Amino acid sequence: MATPVLVFDIETVPDVAGLRKLWELSDEVTDDAVVELVSQRRRQATGSDFFPTHLQRIVAISCVLRAGGETLRAWSVGGAEDGERELVKRFFEGVDKYVPTLVSWNGSSFDLPVLHYRALIHGVQAGSYWDLGEDNKEFKWNNYISRWHLRHTDLMDVLAGYQNRAWAPLNEIAVLCGLPGKLGMDGSQVWPAYKRGEIEAIRNYCETDVANTYLLYLRFQHMRGALSPESYEREVALFRTFLADQTAPHWKEFSDAWK
Template structure:
């Protein structure tokens, strides 16, 4: 039976930070719709895209999958549906502080972590274990969360592409290519509208399925690297399916059905 050191797969969902945009653009007194329009215009002029930079991305969900020990597996979203941004981010860094897991992401270095860095600063959050590069624990000098070529944080997209942006691939395409469900029902472009409509639960469920897709791709990578066998990967697949079925949640039922339909 394979035993895992704590491994935490994570993904975030964000919406444009209207309050931050209002402050930066000096638009006190303007309503949210006008501020959003101004933010889009400013971004289009500077970068040719309406996608806001990391410091103007408000975190509305962080989902994680924790695999540890011989048989522990859990996939969930941090905080309750009414948790604010500060609480969600604090919970993420508290988990890093407590478990010292290997973090795994898909494009985490390119997006998720820079967003969390800026937003944690905004809320005055402390994350000493995450930021340690050897001052607190000597081993962090040689393997920490911040250095691109260390594996305390494994950005699987960056790693598989050999750190070359021309080789980057979307998670959902890699997941589907490998026989996993990929995205179901929602994608990142729909999150802002869903948030405005109060559909927080849908956003959280979507984020969770992205995390599980990432975990399944990670397992195939671990097999590629010789860390687990084909038989052990199959055991982990059944463990994930059992977790989904036992949860009773509709989105997990749909995920397993889509997965088995591809078998």
């Protein structure tokens, strides 16, 4: 692949500190009570207790990087002990360094808006990401911000023909394509796992999610003719080689589930 590809996924929890500010709740109210109170009021107002993007706090960012030669990495940004600002900062530093094609599943509607708001809150710079052609003229015609540019390829959005009613869940499409799908947990279990201090489990889950997305991206590139059948098989084999070299249990589980 001539242009580096960076597939990414984030995991989030309710921004309890932000909720306290907005709802003027004291520290005497427990975190659980804060989340439950706001959830109830959102259900009453909207019919859903899912928090909007500006009230999500990032606890994990996982990536697959496919660069020149045989370079392929899959990892979670930063360490389990790092705060949100450091995770967001490192992610955008990676975008500045590689200027990659960003790939996501539902990134346009969720992951990137969350990253935008958290970068704004924490004062994180992201020059290359926000370039619309002022510095790099190529970005005028293909940038990360436009919904219809492929410098950020939101697979869910593209495959749905940019029709929201045709959006499909990552897990279901992955399984239909013979991939493992979600392993370990799903998004609804991240907040309870975070409260139990299981940040490594969240990061592992995020990594397998991003692996599913990367493998779907390879299939998409083959479908649109950007990868020949032979090139596609080589890319798949390279990822299988990566998996074979991993010792972490979540990668072994992923490999075993990928027939």
